[in-house]
Amino acid sequence: MAIQPITEAILRQTIRKRPADSHKGTYGRVVLIGGNARYGGAIIMATTAAIYAGAGLTTTLTDPLNITALHARMPEAMVVDFHDLKLLRELTEAANSIVIGPGLGTDDDSLSVLQTVLAGVSVDQSVTIDGSAIDLIASHDLSLPQAKLIFTPHEMEWQRLSGLSISQQTPANNTRLAQQLGGIIVLKKHHTQVLFEEQTFENPGGTPAMATGGMGDTLAGMVGGFTAQFANQLNAVLSAVFIHSQIADDLAHNAYVVLPTQISEEIPWYMKQYSLPQS
Amino acid sequence: MAIQPITEAILRQTIRKRPADSHKGTYGRVVLIGGNARYGGAIIMATTAAIYAGAGLTTTLTDPLNITALHARMPEAMVVDFHDLKLLRELTEAANSIVIGPGLGTDDDSLSVLQTVLAGVSVDQSVTIDGSAIDLIASHDLSLPQAKLIFTPHEMEWQRLSGLSISQQTPANNTRLAQQLGGIIVLKKHHTQVLFEEQTFENPGGTPAMATGGMGDTLAGMVGGFTAQFANQLNAVLSAVFIHSQIADDLAHNAYVVLPTQISEEIPWYMKQYSLPQS
Amino acid sequence: MAIQPITEAILRQTIRKRPADSHKGTYGRVVLIGGNARYGGAIIMATTAAIYAGAGLTTTLTDPLNITALHARMPEAMVVDFHDLKLLRELTEAANSIVIGPGLGTDDDSLSVLQTVLAGVSVDQSVTIDGSAIDLIASHDLSLPQAKLIFTPHEMEWQRLSGLSISQQTPANNTRLAQQLGGIIVLKKHHTQVLFEEQTFENPGGTPAMATGGMGDTLAGMVGGFTAQFANQLNAVLSAVFIHSQIADDLAHNAYVVLPTQISEEIPWYMKQYSLPQS
Amino acid sequence: MAIQPITEAILRQTIRKRPADSHKGTYGRVVLIGGNARYGGAIIMATTAAIYAGAGLTTTLTDPLNITALHARMPEAMVVDFHDLKLLRELTEAANSIVIGPGLGTDDDSLSVLQTVLAGVSVDQSVTIDGSAIDLIASHDLSLPQAKLIFTPHEMEWQRLSGLSISQQTPANNTRLAQQLGGIIVLKKHHTQVLFEEQTFENPGGTPAMATGGMGDTLAGMVGGFTAQFANQLNAVLSAVFIHSQIADDLAHNAYVVLPTQISEEIPWYMKQYSLPQS
Secondary structure: OOOEEOOHHHHHHHOOOOOOOOOHHHHOEEEEEOOOOOOHHHHHHHHHHHHHOOOOEEEEEEOHHHHHHHHHHOOOOEEEEOOOHHHHHHHHHHOOEEEEOOOOOOOHHHHHHHHHHHHHOOOOOEEEEOOHHHHHHHHHOOOOOOOEEEEOOEHHHHHHHHOOOHHHOOHHHHHHHHHHHOOEEEEEOOOOEEEEOOEEEEOOOOOHHHOOOOHHHHHHHHHHHHHHHOOOHHHHHHHHHHHHHHHHHHHHOOOOOOOHHHHHHHHHHHHHHHHOOOO | OOEEEOOHHHHHHHOOOOOOOOOHHHHOEEEEEOOOOOOHHHHHHHHHHHHHOOOOEEEEEEOHHHHHHHHHHOOOOEEEEOOOHHHHHHHHHHOOEEEEOOOOOOOHHHHHHHHHHHHHOOOOOEEEEOOHHHHHHHHHOOOOOOOEEEEOOEHHHHHHHHOOOHHHOOHHHHHHHHHHHOOEEEEEOOOOEEEEOOEEEEOOOOOHHHOOOOHHHHHHHHHHHHHHHOOOHHHHHHHHHHHHHHHHHHHHOOOOOOOHHHHHHHHHHHHHHHHOOOO | OOOEEOOHHHHHHHOOOOOOOOOHHHHOEEEEEOOOOOOHHHHHHHHHHHHHOOOOEEEEEEOHHHHHHHHHHOOOOEEEEOOOHHHHHHHHHHOOEEEEOOOOOOOHHHHHHHHHHHHHOOOOOEEEEOOHHHHHHHHHOOOOOOOEEEEOOEHHHHHHHHOOOHHHOOHHHHHHHHHHHOOEEEEEOOOOEEEEOOEEEEOOOOOHHHOOOOHHHHHHHHHHHHHHHOOOHHHHHHHHHHHHHHHHHHHHOOOOOOOHHHHHHHHHHHHHHHHOOOO | OOOEEOOHHHHHHHOOOOOOOOOHHHHOEEEEEOOOOOOHHHHHHHHHHHHHOOOOEEEEEEOHHHHHHHHHHOOOOEEEEOOOHHHHHHHHHHOOEEEEOOOOOOOHHHHHHHHHHHHHOOOOOEEEEOOHHHHHHHHHOOOOOOOEEEEOOEHHHHHHHHOOOHHHOOHHHHHHHHHHHOOEEEEEOOOOEEEEOOEEEEOOOOOHHHOOOOHHHHHHHHHHHHHHHOOOHHHHHHHHHHHHHHHHHHHHOOOOOOOHHHHHHHHHHHHHHHHOOOO
16 A cells, blocks of 8 residues: 555644633543653653643653653643552543653663553553653563554664564565554654554655654654544544644754754644634 | 623723832732642642732742742742641731642642631631632531632532532522622633622633643632732632633634643733723 | 932943953852742842843852752852851852842841851952841841942831831931941832932832832842942942833833843843943 | 964854754764752753754763753753763763763762763763863873863863963963873863864854853853764864854844853754855
């Protein structure tokens, strides 16, 4: 099957005018899990993206070291120590959309956190698996739950998850492995691809000005925010991938490097454009 | 009695040019109480709103975990650990306007804090009861002090406080229960209503772009700031409700979602407009 | 002697073009001391003002609780725990300009800090005494060191320091007491006055939009920054007082309330105007 | 040999359009080490500069006291306690470009950190030695590793490092000592000079509005970011020196003092201009 470009048509179809009589519950509960003592910035950036992407209620589970910095940037987030596995389980179960992985790390604590999350998710929940969570699943051969799974690997992480070396990552092989794995794969690279069942979509945009730490965390947070709001999970993911690079492309007209948080701050303006009737 | 719209006439009447020879004491002492370890962002957002709304002196009592993030955002606030019940009582007694509830939580500590506050308030003080404080009053059937009480429930909190299920929340029932309870009720919903004695006011504005965590905390902080400055408590509340959604409506012309702190930062510009002679 | 208005002529005379071959040492070492656990915001705001006012090197001694919030806002400042009295003494002695008092508090620790500072200053140093430091000097009848002293009381603090009740604060009485005390008095009120020897200056500007917590801390920091840079201490103080309210007046054209940190961020643009040749 | 001015030609040659098919690894791993309990702001400012200068991945090793403030400003950075010498060694070895010194201090801990770094670097790595690290090397007569060394002393630090008093710092003496030391010397002063082998370059720009604490830390971070991205180390250093003062000169048209972080935020826009084809 031919690779399809992601187009603005998908975004106009997905990002609709919000109904007047709605409230924060209408736009979903997003729970983000990650940020150990060294990679706290990753979960801060993912959380920032989820909130600017319009999530109704956002809770972040992280190392307690990161709580103050997160709140200093984003008081809109609720925060919980991710070592409290009981509360982690409880909050995971109550979420509409879960993002696990940004800055999570790969030590024993990280593994316990991931296992608790995977054990708690159910079939109606969206679960975005990013960064260290992908590595942990690959290295510990963890079994995956029944849920609306989304994986957001870059090529090296995809290699570890799929077993395909980068040179083996052909469209046919990628599709085959993605189907085995189940869910949606966001394969991050120059012209990011989104794989779902037999379909492959390619993102037309993207710029080397995005080549800086935290871009992936930001995308993961956007995917969390969009999947919480928009029922069609594939379209939610495609829209997040598209807008993420679209904002970067626009900022890169004037900037040699674009910082991840600069992208997040622009999200509401871009979403607004797609929600308006076309003129 | 018919439901009256909140109009700009009330705001022009309320938000007057400040007298030249005045000082910070003229604009009141606001004390905000809330923010446990998980919901610290709520009290940060409420405090932010109170300060931008023009409160003369603002003190926040919260879990010590939240002090650094609050100061990193708003050095204008003074801060105290809310576990120090003696100081909490003392500061409560010295306030003109008290806001209790944003992110307070509902555990035993939260209850002690609330009981200390309620025991310390007196008849001339404005007391805004929000969020968890409403739930604690409902669940523990706490008796209410003689004071200028303002409740800011959303529909589910109003159900818990009034005993009226959402379908029972008719104008007649709401008015009856509000009068039993005493004080001013801000019933937050699509077209928020303000109930006072036999009167019901309805806010014409509001947008689903506001449907994100922290909007209510921000409104509570604005109510605290306005009731500290403007003697007519009903008009102060009506003005806060109106400007809160007016700013959001304006920002939503260009944004799919509006963050609570974005609203707070705009408050001084909007208040200024209402304080000017009409041309 | 007649009260003289502070005019722009004094500012043009004081804020001169910086010499090309200069370095941060040229613009002075400012040391600010204050900020206990409750009033940490005060020293953050004073430090912010000193840095934006152009101090060459700025060190803040404060309760360790405030260090992270200060750095999150102003990484330009160096920070030290003010309980380390040995280091406090050492840094005080090395400073060109010292600001003591914003948020210092009045407990025993605060008193030890103040006494250490007063014991360490010498005749060539500028010492701005603000807020709680004024109260401590008044209540403990502390003797004042030989130094370039500047006091920045509001009317109630001036009452405690001078013994003059507000109704007794006539020009003649104020001048007499100011001369007994020595140094420059900045008497903060509607149309702030600056008293020095037999002279009294009055600030033409000022707006009730400034009537919010932290304005005085910001002025104290500006005085610290200006006295470190400009040799004529009286003119430095007059310039700080004038620009502080000038910025507020300009911002207040559009804002009902002006926050102290908004003023600080504007200082470099205003100073620049006065440093240019007049056209 | 004549002193050559740094010109825009070097910048256009150095800061090239990024290749489309690149990723964060392409732009290097920068590791910054510094920031003790008192000088934490220095490493925050250096880190900020490295990230805005386009480093692919940035890790900061510092006193744990500084982690939250750093993350509150720059979630893009990874952070590690610099007392963990094993991890410090490991991260140093994995870096493309190392910056050591901003706010490091000169106590025993600082010395251990510096010695660990110097013992770990290898010939292909860029190592920028700034501030306290220069002083420690001078005072402990530490031997220097084989690496691409860059020293960023101001005149007093250069005196301590080279043994040349400021009056002895003639072009001939400076060049002789720089060649003995090896590497590139950035001699910070009015019209900063860059010494490399027999060549001396002079920066045409610079303004006394830069005479404020943190300017040098910002330059060190920029040098780290540029040397990680651009293979020609001399040109990378020259470009960083030029843009740093160019931004300050531009901002100083309107500002009496320019803060270091204001410079960092402008870097991407300036780099972009040099990466475009000349019209």
